[in-house]
C-alpha cells in the first residue's frame with residue numbers, strides 16, 4: 704500500500720529561530736492531533752535541517768528534507784550542498800525539479816537525473832516534481848511535457864531505486880497563485896502519471912508510488928483533492944508556513 708504524504712516546502716522563508724518555532728509547533732500538533740499512518744515531511748532551507756533533526760529524534764511522525772542538492776559528491780562548487788551533507792544532518796528527503804528551480808536556476812531534466820542519482824546514492828528519497836506551465840496547458844501539451852519530465856528526469860532509475868521516489872504534480876500556474884487545479888484536472892494528471900509508471904516499470908511499482916498534488920493547496924481544498932483515487936497527498940508551499948494550516952491539511956485525510 705502506498706503512503707499518504709503531506710510535505711511542506713518552506714522555500715526561502717523563515718530565519719533560523721522562526722523556523723525552529725514553527726517546526727516545534729508542527730511536531731506538537733501532529734503528535735496530539737494527527738492519527739493514522741500518514742507521513743509528514745518538512746522541507747526547510749538547508750540551515751535549519753540540523754536544528755530540526757534534534758526535534759525529530761523523539762517522534763517517529765515527522766521527517767525532514769531539503770529543497771535541492773548538488774549532483775556531485777564533493778569538490779570545488781562554492782556555495783553548493785551535496786546529498787551526502789544533507790543526509791549527514793538527519794534529513795531523509797530532497798525535493799528535486801521544483802518548477803522554481805527549473806525556471807530560475809535553469810535546471811534541466813538531464814541535470815535532475817544526475818541529482819536523483821546523487822540523492823539515491825546517499826540514501827535520500829527524492830520528491831520529484833513535474834508540471835506544466837499555463838502556456839503548455841493552453842496549447843494542450845501538458846501530457847507530453849509531464850511524460851518528458853518523467854522519462855528524462857527520473858525514469859532512468861532501476862525499479863528498486865524508483866520505489867524510494869515520491870512524485871509531486873505541481874502545475875506551474877497553480878503554484879503560489881491561489882488558483883488550484885480542480886480535483887478533476889489533478890486526478891486526470893495523477894492517473895496519467897501512474898499509467899506512465901506502470902508502462903515504464905510495472906503495475907505493482909505504479910500502485911506503490913505516492914503521487915502528491917501541489918499548487919495552492921490549503922485546508923479548504925485539501926480534502927476534496929486527497930479524496931481522489933490517485934492523489935496520495937500534497938506538497939504544500941504557502942500553507943506550510945502556518946502550523947495550524949499545515950496540520951489541518953494533514954487532517955484532511957481523515958475528513
Ligand code: PGA
Nearest residue numbers: 878879918919939940941
Ligand atoms: P504553494 O506552493 O502551495 O504556495 O502554491 C507549492 C509548491 O511550490 O510546492
